[in-house]
Amino acid sequence: MAMKSKLNIVISGVGGQGIVTLARIIGEAAVKNDVKVLIAETHGLSQRGGSVEVHVRLGNVYAPLVPKGEADVLLSMELIETARNIDYLNTNGLVISSDVILRPPIPGVKIPKKDEIIKEFEKNNIRYYLVPTKELAEKIGNYQSENMILLGSLYKYSEINKFIDMDSIKDSIKTMRNPEINLKAFELGSNL
DSSP states (O other): OOOOSEEEEEEEEETTSOHHHHHHHHHHHHHHTTOOEEEEEOOSSTTTTSEEEEEEEEESOOSSSOOTTOEEEEEESSHHHHHHTGGGEEEEEEEEEEOOOOOOSSTTOOOOOHHHHHHHHHHTTOEEEEEOHHHHHHHHTOGGGHHHHHHHHHHHHSGGGGTSOHHHHHHHHTTSSSHHHHHHHHHHHHTO
16 A cells, blocks of 8 residues: 555634644654644634634645645634635545534624534535534643644544654643643544
8 A cells, every 4th residue: 555645734713722733733743753744824813713724734745835625634623614614625535623613703694503514514525523622621621622632633533643653743742831631632532
């Protein structure tokens, strides 16, 4: 079996959810595994509440941005942001998303319901895993660890484990604030 030469990941969410930190952990772990990694942050009003998008490319890659239609994985901290960025996904791509929906800060905007978004995924034959990150983070007593739960799910469900070993990710997590809680969150996500 030939090893996959690259992995394109688009990470989305809103400001304050730890998306940049999540990408940094992946990047550090890739470097520890001698895997080429390119990361590009493309965020707008991300200071808390605005859309954030980070592109992470591993392996045989030469430009930091994932072209539309070429992401192997759309990893998302928020379900509306998942729907907003779905056009990055390739035809065999995988969505790994938190099941959380955050109300946009604009009054009177109709927000889609979770089941409406899921129906669209199914109608378009999109493979997906919804992760109850908020619920799981509450179990370990720290809502700020939702990003590490999602990272654990990425490790379990995607092909990132062909590029980065689990010990390298754990070593990178140990450099964070509250490493014990974040390690527990990562393990929770990888054992779903």
